[in-house]
Amino acid sequence: MKPIYKYIGIIRIYLVDLLGGIAISKALSELSKQQYFSKETLHNIQEEKFQRLFNIAKSTTVFYKNANTYSELAILTKDMVRAQFDNFISNTYKRKLYTKATGGSTGKSLVYYSTALSRSYLWAGIILSWIVAGYEKGDKIAIIAGSALIDVKSSFKRKIFYKFLNVDTYSAYKLDELNMTLYIDKIVNSKVKIIYGYATVLDRLATFINTKHPATFPALKGIVSTAEILTEQMRQNIQAAFKVDVYNQYGCNEAGVSAFECEYHQMHLINTRSYFEVDMEGSLISTDLSNEGFIMIKYLTGDKVEMSEEVNCKCGRHYPIIKKVIGRINDFIIDLNKNIVHGSFFHFLFRNDNSIKQFQVQFDHNAINIFLNVNLSIHDKAYYNRYLDEVKKNFKFNEYNLYINSSFLTSSNAKHRHIINTSEPVL
């Protein structure tokens, strides 16, 4: 890279920091060095950060005021946070609290508060994964995702944030062939260096390229897949289409969990950002060490992971290695106009409504059926018709039905499925 581009790249990230009131540059340079620290040093940093956070929690939050030790604390569920929301806020934290909502892998999503420091580490963790894929500061990035990463009604500030970071966003909600063609052309013509997107969406684009719309991407350096399970088959499919390596990235932001694949495709968990454990069933329980404004300790993420026994990776990093993530699976909804929409549409539709505990969407060639499990002491049934109106605006079906507190369809592996195509056999 020519020096001038390098400087422009560095300036871009400083501008992002200035705009967002955050410190991605600082967090990124810290993590870039720290990832090669010894296992013991990393462990000590983690313990120190935890003790500090625990003391803040004890002295400044209602929820933890009588807490003694980590091991005595009960595992924190989303329901517990919802029930006592204000008690998790630190009364000495005076900076801005950012309202966020979780992705919701198996349950309804949770609204919580994040801080500038936590958001800085979140972005630094993502950028670390891009760096493995070949990213240099200033490179053009394509983010292909739902509203978790790209807000449909994105604010002006967010647009500028992406502009400074040199990110173009592509919605996962329009994946018909015409739009996929436009996406592919734009990725080629704007000389995108790194693509960052949902696993299922990348896989769908790849299949389209491999079977119907061959394309070459001379500027592309690598692809980072996120938010969903990336199977080996999907990885091969995406690599065959784009002719670059695919790296996996995994995060659970409310719990400070951020993991990225290294050059040897081992997934390293940044253990200085989170204080985590894995229980007998494989459930990941974690604490965000950089959120001092809204403190959730020993939080049940809803994801399952398998940690590797391996301690030394050829890449030289000493962050622990996740062997397997058993996380979120999303599906697409296909309507009568053959519009293909990523299932996360519904996560974002319902995410700010705390009266909705769980949802399921079933569709076939004729109808779309929305099942909601709700708390009727908050709103009456008629209130939920607003969601049906929203669905009508976005999908074409002959019938639209809403079922309140009816039972869901279950799958044989007992994992709750949010989106089910009932014209296909249920697995």
Ligand SMILES: [Zn+2]
């Ligand atoms: Zn490694």
